[in-house]
Amino acid sequence: xxxxxxxxxxxxxxxxxxxxxxxxxxxxxxxxxxxxxxxxxxxxxxxxxxxxxxxxxxxxxxxxxxxxxxxxxxxxxxxxxxxxxxxxxxxxxxxxxxxxxxxxxxxxxxxxxxxxxxxxxxxxxxxxxxxxxxxxxxxxxxxxxxxxxxxxxxxxxxxxxxxxxxxxxxxxxxxxxxxxxxxxxxxxxxxxxxxxxxxxxxxxxxxxxxxxxxxxxxxxxxxxxxxxxxxxxxxxxxxxxxxxxxxxxxxxxx
Amino acid sequence: xxxxxxxxxxxxxxxxxxxxxxxxxxxxxxxxxxxxxxxxxxxxxxxxxxxxxxxxxxxxxxxxxxxxxxxxxxxxxxxxxxxxxxxxxxxxxxxxxxxxxxxxxxxxxxxxxxxxxxxxxxxxxxxxxxxxxxxxxxxxxxxxxxxxxxxxxxxxxxxxxxxxxxxxxxxxxxxxxxxxxxxxxxxxxxxxxxxxxxxxxxxxxxxxxxxxxxxxxxxxxxxxxxxxxxxxxxxxxxxxxxxxxxxxxxxxxxxxxxxxxx
Numbered sequence: 001x002x003x004x005x006x007x008x009x010x011x012x013x014x015x016x017x018x019x020x021x022x023x024x025x026x027x028x029x030x031x032x033x034x035x036x037x038x039x040x041x042x043x044x045x046x047x048x049x050x051x052x053x054x055x056x057x058x059x060x061x062x063x064x065x066x067x068x069x070x071x072x073x074x075x076x077x078x079x080x081x082x083x084x085x086x087x088x089x090x091x092x093x094x095x096x097x098x099x100x101x102x103x104x105x106x107x108x109x110x111x112x113x114x115x116x117x118x119x120x121x122x123x124x125x126x127x128x129x130x131x132x133x134x135x136x137x138x139x140x141x142x143x144x145x146x147x148x149x150x151x152x153x154x155x156x157x158x159x160x161x162x163x164x165x166x167x168x169x170x171x172x173x174x175x176x177x178x179x180x181x182x183x184x185x186x187x188x189x190x191x192x193x194x195x196x197x198x199x200x201x202x203x204x205x206x207x208x209x210x211x212x213x214x215x216x217x218x219x220x221x222x223x224x225x226x227x228x229x230x231x232x233x234x235x236x237x238x239x240x241x242x243x244x245x246x247x248x249x250x251x252x253x254x
Numbered sequence: 255x256x257x258x259x260x261x262x263x264x265x266x267x268x269x270x271x272x273x274x275x276x277x278x279x280x281x282x283x284x285x286x287x288x289x290x291x292x293x294x295x296x297x298x299x300x301x302x303x304x305x306x307x308x309x310x311x312x313x314x315x316x317x318x319x320x321x322x323x324x325x326x327x328x329x330x331x332x333x334x335x336x337x338x339x340x341x342x343x344x345x346x347x348x349x350x351x352x353x354x355x356x357x358x359x360x361x362x363x364x365x366x367x368x369x370x371x372x373x374x375x376x377x378x379x380x381x382x383x384x385x386x387x388x389x390x391x392x393x394x395x396x397x398x399x400x401x402x403x404x405x406x407x408x409x410x411x412x413x414x415x416x417x418x419x420x421x422x423x424x425x426x427x428x429x430x431x432x433x434x435x436x437x438x439x440x441x442x443x444x445x446x447x448x449x450x451x452x453x454x455x456x457x458x459x460x461x462x463x464x465x466x467x468x469x470x471x472x473x474x475x476x477x478x479x480x481x482x483x484x485x486x487x488x489x490x491x492x493x494x495x496x497x498x499x500x501x502x503x504x505x506x507x508x509x510x511x512x513x514x515x516x
Binding site for chain 1 (some may be wrong): 466
């Protein structure tokens with residue numbers, strides 16, 4: 001199915017204040033892939049993500065979502081295809097009740113009320129948040145907010161999910177639940193994150209950004225085991241791939 | 255947050271809570287208009303209006319203490335508006351025993367009375383309907399959509415914004431010693447910073463809305479049903495307010511009693 005494809009070609013973007021964020025980024029993500037976009041702070045991850053559903057329009061280069069090049073005319077279609085989950089759930093959940101928030105997208109798509117209701121229930125059930133339906137978002141815990149934010153995007157049944165730092169601010173159990181949830185998705189998933197341990201569990205492919213360029217792009221395991229790549233992009237090997245220096249010290253001391 | 259505790263009360267299930275928001279909105283408006291429209295020395299004639307908050311609080315099972323505390327917050331405003339009346343208006347209009355009571359004191363009491371009535375009506379409206387219900391009702395009654403949306407967003411982000419302001423103020427006080435760091439200039443810069451953050455957040459929220467197909471119109475999936483009982487509620491109370499406004503009920507009642515005894 002070609003509409004799950006994300007193709008970025010020589011994408012460049014400079015912010016109005018003169019800060020150049022992307023200097024020619026290219027990659028192609030095919031149907032059902034789960035891809036991590038990693039890199040240091042300011043490497044251009046968020047800027048890249050904002051291009052994927054048209055919050056930013058490419059200045060130079062191109063973004064293709066499925067059969068459509070991203071431009072002002074295809075914006076509506078692209079936003080239907082790409083579900084974007086923002087880093088701060090408080091930005092995403094702006095409606096008075098959880099139910100309204102999850103129904104916001106489907107209602108904007110012009111679906112009939114019964115269908116909207118069905119989708120809201122399904123989406124909330126998927127993320128395990130059915131019981132929160134009639135609560136105001138500001139009364140939820142961080143983990144609950146994150147689940148609802150994901151549901152608010154799932155209810156639009158996007159083919160591609162884009163997430164910015166989904167595991168930030170979650171407690172370990174919440175993080176684990178989120179990882180399990182993400183593993184059950186069959187969407188094309190693109191995640192920008194610093195949580196490389198999560199990347200190991202969820203993403204089969206990793207793209208490393210460094211100063212607005214793609215530094216490396218390949219199978220997650222190969223990239224996260226490569227000290228040179230990690231070092232030059234200000235990253236650290238995920239704990240599970242390290243020889244435990246703490247245990248070693250204990251053994252040596254004993 | 256403290257403000258939201260009132261809103262939480264609106265999730266209760268009582269006959270009052272089940273009424274259509276529009277019914278409660280209309281009744282509250284009628285109540286406020288009626289109370290405000292009395293002349294400035296009205297005091298005893300206002301007494302029948304106490305019935306409305308008393309009935310709603312009782313039937314709506316609202317905690318009196320919580321409501322009173324909220325009311326106290328607003329007391330200073332009314333107090334300072336009214337407190338100069340006794341100074342300017344010294345004509346004695348009434349004598350209790352040998353003490354003359356000036357018109358100023360009566361109008362001051364009237365202001366405080368009206369203040370308590372109208373503020374309690376507003377608080378009761380929030381506690382039985384909730385901010386969202388009120389906004390929905392306003393929208394259905396034809397209030398401009400933009401205005402209703404502003405109100406909804408204001409309420410939604412009030413908590414986020416106060417949290418942010420609180421964190422900034424905490425960060426400042428942790429690094430301020432003695433009187434250093436508490437100057438007005440620092441305060442001004444913090445306010446500016448808060449404004450910048452708010453604009454940034456507004457931008458992100460707008461992006462999140464656009465990402466989910468926002469096209470300028472907010473659609474809500476919540477039908478309101480104005481039922482016969484809502485009409486009865488509005489009509490009954492409004493009739494009572496109008497009667498109490500036109501006729502001096504306590505006076506009539508007193509006269510009736512006297513005649514009855516005689």
